[in-house]
Amino acid sequence: MGFLTNLINGISLGSVYAIIALGYTMVYGIAKMLNFAHGDVIMVGGYICFCCMQYLGLPPIVGILLAVVGCTCLGVVIERLAYKPLREAPSLAVLITAIGMSYFLQNSALLIWKSDPKVFPSVVSLPNITLFGGQLVVSPISIVTVLACVVVMVCLTLFTQRTKMGKAMRACSEDKAAAQLMGIDVNATISMVFAIGSGLAAIAGVLLCSAYPVLMPTTGSMPGIKAFTAAVFGGIGSIPGAALGGILLGVIEIFARAYIGTQLADAIVFAVLIVVLLVRPAGLLGKEMHEKV
């Protein structure tokens, strides 16, 4: 039963990574940049939800919605102010700006919410589910997290495959100049992707804080890096890759923690990444880039 419990926890943690990784992978797909501030948007989402529930006494669902709205706006503003002026700049300049933005968000949070950890009230107030006569205990937040991940994946897949805006997004990812010639507003499309990614980050933030209820200005940074790893692991730019990478990473992390040791868990996660990248440099589901002449 210990195995099953760990597996469920792993999939649940992996689902959070997957939702965060979607933001990295979609932004990378269209803007060809690594948005290292993405992890900190998670933290902001957590704080917004926390404030709504703790200080304003709003029900959790309202807190989640406001967190999504807040992070969506934040993502669009970050893109407009920090990244859009650098659209033609070398990628190193964009990378450094993203890292700077990450520190800016962390330090702003430090000013607003101070450094003391906040105890995050869970957004799911259901009792634990006990199976097999008490041998297997599943927390409801795990189930909600996995369900949220499935819903997000299904919606995003339908969006990118079936809708005109989703197809335009894929067209922009492939060839911005050609997309413009079709009448697609590339800047608006990039803003939309940042909006979607940041909205998802808010959901991930709330789920993460509900499962691991400590909220600090640095809360988003480690999950952010892990989710980035998951996106690379699955093949950056690929939406199913982000989901697969996220879940695998979560499961590996929990198993490493349970069977090998807590201190070594992160090292093992990144070691697996290195091995996968040695064998498949484009990631599990990533496409090798061939230039067609």
Added chain:
Amino acid sequence: MSMLEVHDLHVYYGSIHAVKGVSFNVEAGEIVTLIGANGAGKSTTLNTVSGILRPRTGTIEFEGESLVGVPAHKMVSRGIALCPEGRRVFGNLTVRENLEMGAFTRPDDEARETRREVYERFPRLKERRNQLAATLSGGEQQMLAMGRALMSKPKLLMLDEPSMGLAPILVQEIFDIIKALNEDGTTVLLVEQNASKALAIADRGYVLEVGRVSKEGTGKDLLHDDDVRKAYLGG
């Protein structure tokens, strides 16, 4: 008033002066071709008209309205479509999705109607409509690129080197299609290195040399011009 009037266009890439005072016009219903060697400024001119590049000075007027400063994505709704050099189809999208993108700014029901017309003109695209564009042959990709440009129902269709890299039999087919499109009412601005084929179907042509128009005339006159023959038609 001409459909498209370009006057004294100057375009720079950084400090490189690529187009040095090009002027030309396209009347409604015509096929006009810009010919010239590599680096003569043909594609630069087209890309400037389509809004991808900005001119340093000069005017571009389409149906009496200035196009300078209009962003590229606003061009299709004005009735201008560019089928770019190298085809630039979306390889990870299906043939059908590529065509849908061509009609991005139009309502879905109108786009469906136009898609039927495009499939009639290019039956191969209909056969392959669910295939990824990357899996098409070069000739099929060119047809897709042209079909995609037609999806916006342009008044002016600009084609940049449509015959590049195609087998001779396909080249003829592409030129036949351009001619047929024009007969059905689309005005065409054609940039080509294959000068003899381009001039054969064009009403008028302009010869570009290092960023300037060195000669202009009807397609027939240019086809029989000694200098043009020597420089671009192999004697």
